[in-house]
Amino acid sequence: MNAPANFRQVKALPERLVVIGNGMAGCRAVEEILARDPARYTITIFGAEPRVNYNRIMLSPVLAGEKSFDEIVLNTAEWYAANGIELVAGDPVDHIDRERQTVVSRSGRVEPYDRLLIATGSDPFIIPVPGRDLPGVVTFRDLDDVDKMLAAAEGGGNAVVIGGGLLGLEAAHGLSLRGMKVTVIHLMPTLMERQLDEAAGWLLKTELERRGQTILTGADTQEIIEQDGHVAGVRLKDGREIPADIVVMAVGIRPSTMLAKTAGLECERGVVVDDHMVTSDPAVLAVGECVQHRGQCYGLVAPLWEMCRALADHLTDTPSGYQGSVTSTKLKVSGIDVFSAGDFTGGDGHEDIVMRDAARGVYKRLVVKDGRLVGAVLYGDTADGNWYFDLLKRQEDVSEIRDALIFGQAFALGGGAFADPNAAVAALPDDAEICGCNGVSKGTVVATIKAGACSLDAVRSTCKASASCGSCTGLVESLLVLTLGDEVQAGAKTLCKCTSFGHDDIRRLIVEKELRAMPQVMQELHWTTPDGCASCRPALNYYLLCAWPGEYEDDQKSRFVNERLHANIQKDGTYSVVPRMWGGLTNPTELRAIADVVEKYNAPMVKVTGGQRLDIFGIKKEDLPAVWADLNAAGMVSGHAYGKSLRTVKTCVGSEWCRFGTQDSTGLGVKIERMTWGSWMPHKFKIAVSGCPRNCAEATIKDFGVVCVDSGYELHVGGNGGIKVRATDLLCKVATEAEAMEHCAAFIQLYREQAHYLERTAPWIERVGLDYVKSQMFDDPEAVKRLAARFRYSQTFMQDDPWAKRAAGDRADLHQHLATVRPAPEYV
Amino acid sequence: MPKPVRAPMQAKWLDIGPITQIEPGMAATLPVEGGEEIAVFHTMRGEIYALVNKCPHKQGPLSQGIVHGESVTCPLHSWKISLRSGEALGEDKGCVPTIPVKVDAGRIYLLREAVVPPVQAARAAA
Ligand code: SRM
Ligand SMILES: Cc1cc2nc3c(=O)[nH]c(=O)nc-3n(C[C@H](O)[C@H](O)[C@H](O)COP(=O)(O)OP(=O)(O)OC[C@H]3O[C@@H](n4cnc5c(N)ncnc54)[C@H](O)[C@@H]3O)c2cc1C
Ligand code: SF4
Ligand code: FES
Numbered sequence: 001m002n003a004p005a006n007f008r009q010v011k012a013l014p015e016r017l018v019v020i021g022n023g024m025a026g027c028r029a030v031e032e033i034l035a036r037d038p039a040r041y042t043i044t045i046f047g048a049e050p051r052v053n054y055n056r057i058m059l060s061p062v063l064a065g066e067k068s069f070d071e072i073v074l075n076t077a078e079w080y081a082a083n084g085i086e087l088v089a090g091d092p093v094d095h096i097d098r099e100r101q102t103v104v105s106r107s108g109r110v111e112p113y114d115r116l117l118i119a120t121g122s123d124p125f126i127i128p129v130p131g132r133d134l135p136g137v138v139t140f141r142d143l144d145d146v147d148k149m150l151a152a153a154e155g156g157g158n159a160v161v162i163g164g165g166l167l168g169l170e171a172a173h174g175l176s177l178r179g180m181k182v183t184v185i186h187l188m189p190t191l192m193e194r195q196l197d198e199a200a201g202w203l204l205k206t207e208l209e210r211r212g213q214t215i216l217t218g219a220d221t222q223e224i225i226e227q228d229g230h231v232a233g234v235r236l237k238d239g240r241e242i243p244a245d246i247v248v249m250a251v252g253i254r255p256s257t258m259l260a261k262t263a264g265l266e267c268e269r270g271v272v273v274d275d276h277m278v279t280s281d282p283a284v285l286a287v288g289e290c291v292q293h294r295g296q297c298y299g300l301v302a303p304l305w306e307m308c309r310a311l312a313d314h315l316t317d318t319p320s321g322y323q324g325s326v327t328s329t330k331l332k333v334s335g336i337d338v339f340s341a342g343d344f345t346g347g348d349g350h351e352d353i354v355m356r357d358a359a360r361g362v363y364k365r366l367v368v369k370d371g372r373l374v375g376a377v378l379y380g381d382t383a384d385g386n387w388y389f390d391l392l393k394r395q396e397d398v399s400e401i402r403d404a405l406i407f408g409q410a411f412a413l414g415g416g417a418f419a420d421p422n423a424a425v426a427a428l429p430d431d432a433e434i435c436g437c438n439g440v441s442k443g444t445v446v447a448t449i450k451a452g453a454c455s456l457d458a459v460r461s462t463c464k465a466s467a468s469c470g471s472c473t474g475l476v477e478s479l480l481v482l483t484l485g486d487e488v489q490a491g492a493k494t495l496c497k498c499t500s501f502g503h504d505d506i507r508r509l510i511v512e513k514e515l516r517a518m519p520q521v522m523q524e525l526h527w528t529t530p531d532g533c534a535s536c537r538p539a540l541n542y543y544l545l546c547a548w549p550g551e552y553e554d555d556q557k558s559r560f561v562n563e564r565l566h567a568n569i570q571k572d573g574t575y576s577v578v579p580r581m582w583g584g585l586t587n588p589t590e591l592r593a594i595a596d597v598v599e600k601y602n603a604p605m606v607k608v609t610g611g612q613r614l615d616i617f618g619i620k621k622e623d624l625p626a627v628w629a630d631l632n633a634a635g636m637v638s639g640h641a642y643g644k645s646l647r648t649v650k651t652c653v654g655s656e657w658c659r660f661g662t663q664d665s666t667g668l669g670v671k672i673e674r675m676t677w678g679s680w681m682p683h684k685f686k687i688a689v690s691g692c693p694r695n696c697a698e699a700t701i702k703d704f705g706v707v708c709v710d711s712g713y714e715l716h717v718g719g720n721g722g723i724k725v726r727a728t729d730l731l732c733k734v735a736t737e738a739e740a741m742e743h744c745a746a747f748i749q750l751y752r753e754q755a756h757y758l759e760r761t762a763p764w765i766e767r768v769g770l771d772y773v774k775s776q777m778f779d780d781p782e783a784v785k786r787l788a789a790r791f792r793y794s795q796t797f798m799q800d801d802p803w804a805k806r807a808a809g810d811r812a813d814l815h816q817h818l819a820t821v822r823p824a825p826e827y828v
Numbered sequence: 829m830p831k832p833v834r835a836p837m838q839a840k841w842l843d844i845g846p847i848t849q850i851e852p853g854m855a856a857t858l859p860v861e862g863g864e865e866i867a868v869f870h871t872m873r874g875e876i877y878a879l880v881n882k883c884p885h886k887q888g889p890l891s892q893g894i895v896h897g898e899s900v901t902c903p904l905h906s907w908k909i910s911l912r913s914g915e916a917l918g919e920d921k922g923c924v925p926t927i928p929v930k931v932d933a934g935r936i937y938l939l940r941e942a943v944v945p946p947v948q949a950a951r952a953a954a
Binding site: 188189190193194197198218220254344345350352530532533534537538556558559560561562565569571572573621813814816817818819820821 | 848850853854856858861871873874875886887888893895897898906908934
């Protein structure tokens with residue numbers, strides 16, 4: 001007889017399949033094989049955990065008390081028995097002998113195999129900080145971890161969760177439902193940054209805080225504190241200490257590759273497999289989170305199902321192949337709907353479609369490229385998540401429904417008429433409410449437009465629709481287009497293309513609605529981009545800083561380089577440094593310190609500026625903190641020559657020395673500079689004090705100028721010596737120095753609170769009119785006092801020298817290089 | 829002093845440290861001895877990009893610009909440069925070389941041959 005063509009078919013015994021890992025992928029693979037050919041293999045499954053296979057993703061509901069363990073079991077003991085599978089539970093495999101084709105378990109059991117399947121999942125990553133091995137420090141991976149957390153929660157107390165990703169937040173949610181006081185420590189500035197953009201991450205943070213959790217973002221763990229041999233708290237790098245009775249580390253997972261690696265199988269991040277889940281050894285396969293397929297490792301279950309299908313097809317001789325997966329994420333925290341899928345990094349040719357509904361707490365962002373959906377982030381309303389995910393996976397052309405896409409499946413596919421948002425508005429009945437804040441119906445808005453209100457502004461001022469929170473702006477605009485066709489007048493100039501609001505509305509709404517953070521402003525005011533642009537970010541940063549002194553934390557990434565580095569960038573990328581010389585006065589100590597810095601750092605030039613002080617040129621960003629330390633040592637602080645802030649107070653000689661001087665202009669100038677330095681403003685601000693009308697300090701081309709006269713002080717405002725010269729307007733005349741200072745503070749505050757970002761006092765006054773400024777300051781006899789008080793209050797937070805902080809090591813990352821690349825010694 | 833990163837010739841990718849050194853929305857600089865300084869960007873959404881730190885307009889240090897979306901606005905004259913392609917966006921024309929980047933287990937890697945100056949590499953080969 002000839003040798004059989006297929007050896008297997010005539011083999012007396014079925015082949016032996018050994019599975020390492022009794023988890024979601026291992027068991028699913030076995031189920032898939034059994035479904036295809038139940039008699040093909042004799043199967044043994046080794047599991048490190050002392051139990052049957054359960055639905056790991058449901059550990060979160062178990063922790064939260066929403067499910068019991070029995071409810072999440074996937075394969076019961078009966079299932080293993082009925083299918084002739086031997087389960088070796090609680091006995092992990094320690095060694096694979098590929099030569100002999102056997103595995104050896106911890107208890108010493110040796111099991112031969114024809115085919116071996118590695119399905120060892122992942123290991124939780126433990127950050128290497130002191131105290132990580134203490135009792136009370138747990139991970140979140142299996143039922144034992146949940147039991148430990150539940151035991152800790154029994155006593156109430158404090159829990160710290162390190163890691164604000166999917167797992168960490170689900171752990172935090174469970175522990176807080178179990179009555180613990182939970183603090184989440186997250187390294188990145190926004191939660192779930194791998195799945196959510198800044199806007200959605202911020203909404204999530206706000207909601208969790210509202211539920212009583214403390215969320216610390218940008219927080220780096222230094223060590224875990226011990227007391228009496230148990231965990232007692234967590235210390236952060238910035239020195240803060242958070243008490244903890246239990247610490248959950250949920251900072252990420254690593255594919256569990258140890259076994260495979262020691263067995264000499266090809267491993268990178270995961271066990272490398274081909275499209276049939278075969279490793280570098282044809283007898284060994286791998287599946288689940290432990291594998292790396294086409295360079296990709298997965299941490300979610302959906303890809304596992306696909307992998308298991310391909311694996312089973314291969315093992316039953318009907319190879320199909322796995323192509324890799326696109327994944328989507330949902331957070332399993334009851335009452336919080338979050339969905340994300342695909343790539344939403346944006347970029348060339350990527351268009352963002354953003355919809356925000358502040359009232360309902362909804363944020364949706366779709367990323368479209370070449371007419372196809374490539375990414376989606378949904379917060380607050382995830383009903384259409386699956387539909388978007390489907391469009392994304394199928395790479396369907398969405399150009400036809402693009403305009404209505406963001407409104408969801410029902411709307412976008414609700415017939416051709418509705419694919420156009422204008423048409424949807426047209427279809428609304430006359431009594432449909434358009435503006436919820438002011439109770440204005442569609443009929444009223446249309447009537448107002450027909451009566452001559454042909455711009456957004458006009459509608460707002462006539463019938464008040466969209467004049468409050470502004471969330472119906474889009475609807476009113478649609479009605480304008482529908483009613484007037486092409487004659488619609490462009491509304492007020494918007495801050496930038498990310499918003500339909502102008503500067504004034506934004507400033508007003510920040511205060512009215514108490515908006516205290518940039519993502520909150522963007523959410524409430526319906527920004528059309530996820531994180532703004534180079535125009536609106538600095539403006540919003542300033543508006544928030546001005547509205548909430550002492551509360552709002554300055555956002556360095558929203559600052560122009562000069563303000564971020566507290567020096568002026570030059571054409572060659574070096575910086576110039578201008579220390580303050582109060583009122584233009586100086587002394588030998590200061591001059592010596594400046595001379596020393598010039599020499600020590602080889603500054604190629606030092607020059608007297610037009611602002612009565614000295615400018616040191618050619619300093620590298622790395623050297624700035626050291627230069628500042630030297631200048632600080634001589635008592636000098638930042639001159640803010642780089643800032644949208646007070647620049648200089650120029651003075652002249654005045655009554656102290658000058659034969660014409662009427663008042664102590666030098667002294668007053670110094671006092672004014674001491675009062676006003678450090679303040680952030682809409683644009684730069686310059687002051688001068690001249691001792692007599694000869695005006696040697698050029699006070700009448702300054703933002704605020706004082707001209708001393710015999711009987712007191714003339715106060716001038718709105719001057720500019722720059723691009724378009726404008727002489728000042730006389731604001732008023734006062735009798736005393738104290739009054740001059742008070743008016744100066746009041747005027748600055750009015751400008752700070754009302755001007756548009758990047759509008760100097762001259763164009764501002766041209767726009768609003770001197771009379772307006774006067775009425776704001778003088779109609780109410782208390783106005784000057786109140787404005788000045790607000791300015792002084794804000795100054796209590798501004799007048800610490802930014803240079804001193806940097807010299808002391810604050811934000812060293814902004815000055816240092818990441819590293820220096822040097823060619824390796826072997827090739828120098 | 830920042831510690832130097834040696835560029836051993838065998839390694840294809842150059843490890844330049846953890847991603848957490850750069851705050852999202854910011855950039856950091858990486859001088860290269862005998863080569864062009866590199867700007868490494870971390871976008872607000874968490875992506876890492878690297879460009880030669882020279883604006884195609886007048887060599888402004890792009891690392892110091894404002895990062896928004898997937899572009900950076902140059903600090904000198906506000907050209908907008910794509911972090912993906914290195915190309916100037918809008919009406920402006922010009923392009924700056926990009927450096928291939930990969931992020932693995934929280935660390936940033938740059939393609940060695942795009943970082944280390946060819947002269948050195950040639951000398952090494954000789
Ligand atoms: C250093 C200095 C020139 C000098 O060597 O004297 C200077 C240098 C610059 N000026 Fe000035 N201005 C300087 C006094 C002035 C003056 C005179 C004065 O303050 O009495 C004026 C006219 C007065 C005025 O502002 O009304 C002046 C009107 C401008 C303008 C036009 C402003 C305008 O509103 O029209 C700009 C452009 C701008 O701000 O957008 C400008 C911008 C600049 C910038 C910041 C250009 C830039 O964006 O890089 C220069 C920075 C150089 C640097 O790196 O240090 N500089 N600049 C002076 C610094 C004064 C100080 O001690 O802080
Ligand atoms: C709390 C939690 C919530 C989750 N929520 C979601 C979710 O909402 N959506 C989602 O898609 N995914 C979620 N996941 C991820 C999902 O659970 C995993 O993707 C999935 O379980 C991976 O399957 P696996 O078989 O590769 O690994 P596992 O399910 O971890 O199985 C691996 C098994 O192998 C065992 N093992 C390891 N080494 C050995 C050895 N040497 N010998 C014997 N046995 C060994 C392990 O003990 C483990 O039981 C969640 C995970 C957790 C922990
Ligand atoms: S002109 Fe007037 S202000 Fe100027 S120095 Fe002389 S007296 Fe003083
Ligand atoms: S150098 Fe970058 S814009 Fe001019």
